[in-house]
Amino acid sequence: MRDKKKLLSLMCFLLVAGLLGFVVIGSPDQSSRPVEVPFGKYAPKQPIDYSHKLHAGDLQIECQFCHTYARRSRSAGIPAVEQCMACHTMISPDKEPIAKIVKAYDEKEPIEWVKVHDIPDYVYFSHKRHVNAGFECQECHGPVEKMEVLYREAPMTMGWCVNCHQDNRDKGAQLDCWTCHK
Numbered sequence: 001m002r003d004k005k006k007l008l009s010l011m012c013f014l015l016v017a018g019l020l021g022f023v024v025i026g027s028p029d030q031s032s033r034p035v036e037v038p039f040g041k042y043a044p045k046q047p048i049d050y051s052h053k054l055h056a057g058d059l060q061i062e063c064q065f066c067h068t069y070a071r072r073s074r075s076a077g078i079p080a081v082e083q084c085m086a087c088h089t090m091i092s093p094d095k096e097p098i099a100k101i102v103k104a105y106d107e108k109e110p111i112e113w114v115k116v117h118d119i120p121d122y123v124y125f126s127h128k129r130h131v132n133a134g135f136e137c138q139e140c141h142g143p144v145e146k147m148e149v150l151y152r153e154a155p156m157t158m159g160w161c162v163n164c165h166q167d168n169r170d171k172g173a174q175l176d177c178w179t180c181h182k
C-alpha cells in the first residue's frame with residue numbers, strides 16, 4: 001500500500017516535471033496564440049478563470065482526459081474537482097486562483113461552472129455517435145485549445161444541425177424530424 005502510494009506520487013511528479021519542462025522549453029509559435037472571444041459570442045463569466053488555451057493548448061492535455069464521457073454517452077461531462085487535483089495538489093496549490101480549487105476540494109464543495117451550451121430538452125443530441133463517427137470536438141466547438149475564455153462557437157440551432165446532417169448523409173446522418181425530436 002505504502003509503495004503504491006510512493007509510486008503514484010513519483011508518477012505524478014514525472015508528469016508534472018514533464019509538463020513544466022514543456023511550458024518552459026516550448027517555444028511560442030503561431031499556433032499557440034490565444035483567440036479572443038469574437039463579438040457577439042456567448043461566453044459566460046466562470047467562477048474560476050480556467051483557461052482551455054493553457055491546459056488543452058500549451059499543456060496538450062487531451063480533451064477526453066477531462067470530458068471523459070464524450071465517447072460513451074450523451075453528455076461529454078464536466079470534470080470534477082478531483083480531476084483538477086490530480087495536478088494541483090502539487091502544481092501551484094497556494095497561488096490564486098488555484099487556491100480556490102484546493103479550498104473547494106478540501107470543503108467537498110463542487111465548483112459551479114456556468115453552462116455555455118444548452119439546447120432545449122425536446123431535442124435529442126448525443127456526443128457518443130458524433131464522436132465515434134469521427135468528428136473532432138473542434139468541428140462543433142471551434143478552436144477550444146486556443147480559447148483563454150470558452151465561448152459558444154456554433155449557433156446550435158436546428159438549421160445548423162440539419163445542414164450538417166444534409167452534408168453527411170453518406171455517413172448515416174438523417175433528416176427525419178424524429179431523429180432529433182423523439
Ligand code: HEC
Pocket residue numbers: 046050052055056061062063064065066067078079113114115116117118137138141144145149150
Ligand atoms: C484539464 C481539464 C480540461 C481539459 C483538458 C479540457 N477541458 Fe473543456 N472544460 C473544462 C472545464 C473545467 C470546463 C468548465 C469551465 C469552462 O466552461 O471554461 C470546460 C468546459 C468545456 C466546454 C463547455 C461546456 C458547456 O458548459 O457547455 C466545452 C465545449 C469544452 N470544455 C470542450 C473542450 C475541448 C474540445 C477540449 C480539448 C481541446 C477540452 N474541453 C479540454 C476542463 C477541461
Ligand code: HEC
Pocket residue numbers: 063064067070071074075076077078117118119120125127130131135136137138139140141156
Ligand atoms: C456534432 C457536434 C459536436 C461534437 C463533434 C462535439 N460536441 Fe460537445 N456539444 C455539442 C452540442 C450540440 C452540445 C450541447 C448539448 C446540450 O445542451 O444538451 C455540446 C455540449 C458539450 C459540453 C457541455 C455539456 C455536456 O455534454 O457535458 C461539453 C463539455 C462538450 N460538448 C465537450 C465536447 C468534447 C470534449 C468533444 C470532443 C470529444 C465534443 N464536445 C464534440 C456538439 C458537439
Ligand code: HEC
Pocket residue numbers: 019020048049050051054055059061066079083084085086087088091092095096097098101
Ligand atoms: C495535467 C495537469 C493539470 C490538470 C489535470 C489541471 N491543471 Fe490547471 N494547471 C496546470 C499547470 C502546469 C498550470 C500552470 C501552473 C502555474 O502557472 O503556476 C496550471 C494552471 C492553472 C490555473 C492558473 C492559471 C493562471 O492564469 O495562473 C488555474 C486556474 C487552473 N490551472 C485550473 C485548473 C482546473 C479548474 C483544473 C480541473 C478542471 C485543472 N487546472 C487541471 C496543470 C494542470
Ligand code: HEC
Pocket residue numbers: 119123124125126129130132133135139140156157160161162164165168171172173174179180
Ligand atoms: C458535424 C456534423 C454534424 C452536426 C453539426 C450535427 N450532426 Fe447529428 N449526426 C451527424 C452524423 C454524420 C450522424 C450519423 C452518425 C452515425 O450514424 O454513426 C449524426 C447522427 C445524429 C443522430 C442519430 C444518432 C444518435 O445519436 O442517436 C442524432 C439524434 C443527431 N445526430 C442529432 C443532432 C443534433 C440535435 C444536432 C445539433 C444540435 C446535430 N446532430 C449536429 C453529423 C452531425
Ligand code: HEC
Pocket residue numbers: 119120123156157158161162165174175176177178179180181
Ligand atoms: C438534426 C436535428 C434536427 C432535425 C432532423 C429536426 N430538428 Fe427541429 N430542432 C432541432 C434543434 C436543435 C432545435 C432547437 C433550436 C433552437 O433552440 O434554436 C429544433 C427546434 C424545432 C422546433 C421549435 C422551433 C422554435 O422556434 O421554437 C420545431 C417546431 C421543430 N424543431 C420541428 C422540426 C420538424 C417538423 C422537423 C422535420 C422536418 C425537424 N424539426 C427536424 C433539431 C432538429
